[in-house]
Amino acid sequence: MQQVNLTVNGRAVSIAAAHEDVPLLNVLRNDLGLMGTRFGCGLEQCGSCMVLIDGAAEKSCARGIASVAGKAITTVEGLGTAEKPHPLQQAFIDEQAGQCGYCLSGILMSAKALLDHNPSPSRAEIAQALDGNICRCGSHNRILRAVAKAAASLREGDSR
């Protein structure tokens, strides 16, 4: 049994994990009930499980829980809510940037990490930042537009 303390969306959490390699994603979904982070491939190939770990976008599906001890995790639930959407979430709704939507949680987190350190990314920089996220529906151009729109919105002072 592995006791792991970490912070999830600003909340201190203590997890009694069966072993050190239990994936962070499974802890988020199964043990903490945070279903917003999606399981796609389980092999760190698709990016649907992307979360922020100490501010960096990282895949959570094969990330052992012990390796995030003491770290701060942010999931899509920590980004914003329907009542108080993050500018990224608002932009994705405004641009209707999604078809099935399964990839969006991961894409939002990758985009959040990007905008946190680059408030004025070029289209190429946005595409590069989302390179680890696969969308197989075909909303790519809308997604790129939405991230650019959110960046503009944040520059105008709508900072969260």
Next chain:
Amino acid sequence: MTLPGPLAENPSLDRWVSFPAPGEVTICTGRVEIGQGVLTAMAQIAADELDVAIECISIRSGDTDLTPNEGYTAGSQSIQFGGIALRQVCADVRALFLIEAARVLGCDAAELAVRDGQFLRDGDSIGQNYWTLAGDVSLARNATGTASHKPVKDYAFVGSNTARLDLAAKVFGAPVFIHDMALDGMVHARVVRQPNRGATISERSMRPQSAAPRAARSSS
């Protein structure tokens, strides 16, 4: 009149449409949202054919106790078959309400029109709408398929951009996917395969993949 397949199998109009409260329309469909946007499309079809604002419509989907049983949602057939069935239902319902409105007013149904759910005569409201008449128009009757559809040139929603009904919940990470369903006592199983030929599965791969749920604890 031959009814579209799903309507022939689920002919009662109240299986598809109801007016539960003023300003509200409930549309039932046997089709389910699997990322293709079909529920938004059904709302567009119903809003056009009933002549109501699309914001009035809430969709109930894929519950065989409550919705028409349309079998599988597969094969790109939802609009082709389910959509045309819903369109016919809404045309029939609209026609029944127009007949009732005409009866109340003592005029011919052909003199009346519908806009945003309100019944009009010569462009003016007659003070009746779907909801004032809902108590007098029983939808517990079978579709006849005789009402004609709205001409394509008059579509307000189909063919124009309508925001997806399901997208916002997904952007906020709501548990809306089938993977997110958690029933009491449900456990997951998965096949663990060796990564390449000749490799063997170690005990390590067979360990539990979650923290012990009841041992998880949080404090703030």
